[in-house]
Amino acid sequence: MICSGYTPPRVHAVRPALRVKAFLDAPPAIQLVPQSAWLTPKPDASWTRFVCFSDTHGLHEKIPAANQPAGDVLLHAGDFTATGRHEQVESFGRWVARYPCTDKVVIAGNHDITFDEHYYSATGADRFHQEKPYDCTQARRLLSGCTYLQDELAEVQGYTIYGSPWQPAFRNWAFNMPRGSEAAHWASTPAAVDVLLTHGPPLGCGDLTLPAGMRDGDRDLRTAIEERAISVHVCGHVHEGYGATRRGGTLFINAASSDNRHEPTNLPLVFDCPPPQVMRATAAAALQERQQSSELDSLGFHVRVEEMFSFGKG
Numbered sequence: 001m002i003c004s005g006y007t008p009p010r011v012h013a014v015r016p017a018l019r020v021k022a023f024l025d026a027p028p029a030i031q032l033v034p035q036s037a038w039l040t041p042k043p044d045a046s047w048t049r050f051v052c053f054s055d056t057h058g059l060h061e062k063i064p065a066a067n068q069p070a071g072d073v074l075l076h077a078g079d080f081t082a083t084g085r086h087e088q089v090e091s092f093g094r095w096v097a098r099y100p101c102t103d104k105v106v107i108a109g110n111h112d113i114t115f116d117e118h119y120y121s122a123t124g125a126d127r128f129h130q131e132k133p134y135d136c137t138q139a140r141r142l143l144s145g146c147t148y149l150q151d152e153l154a155e156v157q158g159y160t161i162y163g164s165p166w167q168p169a170f171r172n173w174a175f176n177m178p179r180g181s182e183a184a185h186w187a188s189t190p191a192a193v194d195v196l197l198t199h200g201p202p203l204g205c206g207d208l209t210l211p212a213g214m215r216d217g218d219r220d221l222r223t224a225i226e227e228r229a230i231s232v233h234v235c236g237h238v239h240e241g242y243g244a245t246r247r248g249g250t251l252f253i254n255a256a257s258s259d260n261r262h263e264p265t266n267l268p269l270v271f272d273c274p275p276p277q278v279m280r281a282t283a284a285a286a287l288q289e290r291q292q293s294s295e296l297d298s299l300g301f302h303v304r305v306e307e308m309f310s311f312g313k314g
């Protein structure tokens with residue numbers, strides 16, 4: 001309520017109007033779709049619905065049907081098995097093939113050891129499958145029903161998706177990068193990517209381990225994302241980091257389906273994307289703003305925290 005005779009300062013009269021105009025001029029942003037809206041249609045038929053899982057660790061059949069929302073593109077950020085056994089790969093292939101999405105894109109994680117042939121022959125077979133070593137080529141063949149990306153790019157429903165399973169050396173598992181080589185690996189990834197799918201999180205987004213409270217993410221992966229106009233980054237690996245954060249124009253998702261007890265109780269994370277060209281223009285504008293901004297957040301990120309989201313368990 002305004003007291004009679006009170007004249008609002010000019011700054012208050014102008015700033016809200018400018019904010020409304022900026023909002024109306026802004027291109028439509030990617031929208032997270034909470035569980036309560038899984039059955040509601042997308043904002044427009046030209047939009048695309050993505051459904052993200054990760055770290056199902058061979059327990060995909062334990063995910064209730066009610067927790068498997070339909071969409072256009074399913075993304076799985078790795079660790080779809082416990083140790084890459086053929087039986088689990090084949091079972092996951094069947095599960096993903098019948099999942100209610102038109103396209104499915106999958107990468108491996110450090111647990112999918114039969115997909116890292118070099119690691120498997122040097123270490124993995126002896127360490128985990130002494131009784132019966134598996135054939136890595138056969139493992140790859142058994143993963144049917146999806147597009148498998150291992151340092152590869154795919155064009156899916158108009159979006160450019162790049163998938164890479166590597167993470168900084170972690171307890172001698174598969175797809176470990178020797179410490180110090182991460183920057184060169186991420187620098188070698190393509191510059192133009194709409195959706196980046198990696199197994200491990202970048203430093204500062206979905207990487208907080210409990211109870212230690214340590215940030216386990218990859219600093220060089222974060223730098224690579226900051227330097228590119230990437231609209232969405234999807235990962236898993238750190239189960240405690242499950243959730244989504246919007247930073248500097250990029251939506252960061254840690255879709256770890258398994259909780260800390262290794263039960264697949266975390267709901268898939270779902271988001272709707274505007275058409276590729278609209279999404280790209282938004283990401284390019286955010287990159288430009290990031291490059292011109294000198295704001296630093298508490299972790300020293302050269303980006304602004306725009307919104308935070310958290311999700312309950314299903």
Ligand SMILES: [Zn+2]
Pocket residue numbers: 079109110111199236237238
């Ligand atoms: Zn992992």
